């Protein structure tokens with residue numbers, strides 16, 4: 001059987017009485033099944049707020065305390081000292097006697113209520129910090145089962161929060177991190193960088209710090225994690241930049257040493273070609289070809305090692321593209337490659353470095369032709385899109401595997417026997433120096449599309 005609710009009345013005219021009434025109307029008391037059935041006041045003047053509230057909430061307003069016993073109250077709260085003083089001598093008080101809760105007790109109840117509310121507020125504040133923290137935070141029990149996890153934690157591991165709550169720390173940080181688990185056992189929580197596992201099975205570096213606390217005589221751990229992937233990448237990139245600077249210095253020294261003798265060898269070989277016995281001609285031609293290749297390699301390496309300085313001139317990009325394409329016409333015809341040119345008249349004149357941009361186009365078209373090898377289509381498109389010019393160079397060649405796609409802009413990355421792996425690196429730098437971007441999309445066996453976006457200034 002359901003217990004009868006506790007019917008109460010609050011008496012008084014001061015602020016403490018009004019606070020008390022509001023307290024009964026608040027969340028914790030609603031759960032307690034306490035029913036405020038009446039308020040008792042001495043005069044209307046001092047009790048405006050209380051009266052309005054009572055009227056709004058259908059609570060009786062008693063001005064004559066003689067009527068109180070008729071209400072069948074369970075408790076009669078009198079937080080207002082003055083009020084108690086007024087009614088003390090009235091004989092009706094005797095009838096109410098065991099049920100009167102006096103000002104001091106009321107004060108104590110109100111204090112407890114306030115403490116509870118403060119606690120709730122602090123809990124809420126803590127929870128919102130926990131929820132919105134950028135660091136991943138998890139709370140684990142003694143067995144390392146996850147009890148709480150925030151959104152950041154779910155995100156770095158690729159799970160939903162619900163999924164995380166059914167996991168153990170060992171599902172996220174492999175047991176092979178023995179040093180880490182030993183530290184937990186020893187209660188040492190200083191931050192360490194270890195390897196963690198995502199939902200998709202991939203590993204990533206993570207910085208973990210751990211602390212323990214006990215609640216209701218059980219041990220819990222708070223774990224704070226931070227993904228270190230970007231930091232690691234940055235470190236690697238810095239290291240690579242350092243290495244490249246060293247390579248650059250060595251390369252410019254070598255270029256300097258090789259270039260002159262190469263020109264001399266080339267010059268003499270040319271002279272010899274005119275006089276040589278026809279049966280030895282092939283060999284000399286090979287020498288000349290190889291010299292040519294070395295010269296272009298040296299030019300590439302030189303371009304790569306020097307910093308890019310752009311000299312902007314008013315240019316027609318379509319014209320630059322056409323010039324570059326005409327340069328490759330014979331080669332394309334030789335391999336049965338069809339060239340489709342689709343240039344938009346809307347493309348405005350832009351201020352770029354024509355020599356450098358031409359170098360980019362040469363690099364990309366050369367790559368496309370080399371990728372096609374035999375039979376296929378090379379398509380060159382230009383468009384005006386909002387405030388950028390888009391240039392697309394696409395081919396129906398061999399394409400790039402996903403594995404390599406990440407590497408193609410790295411210096412010296414090449415899949416070609418005689419490649420330098422510098423064409424795309426240099427092109428990337430040139431486009432970037434112009435404030436533009438260069439992107440490559442590719443499907444292995446299908447073809448590749450290089451897109452250059454250049455801002456019009």
Ligand code: ADP
Nearest residue numbers: 367368371408414415419420421422423424448
């Ligand atoms: P290189 O041409 O000397 O190899 P690049 O920097 O120009 O150097 O290109 C790097 C690598 O990117 C190439 O070796 C090739 O594997 C790949 N690549 C670039 N463009 C294409 C393309 N259009 N089709 C297929 N692979 C390409």
Ligand code: MG
Nearest residue numbers: 363367423424
């Ligand atoms: Mg190339």
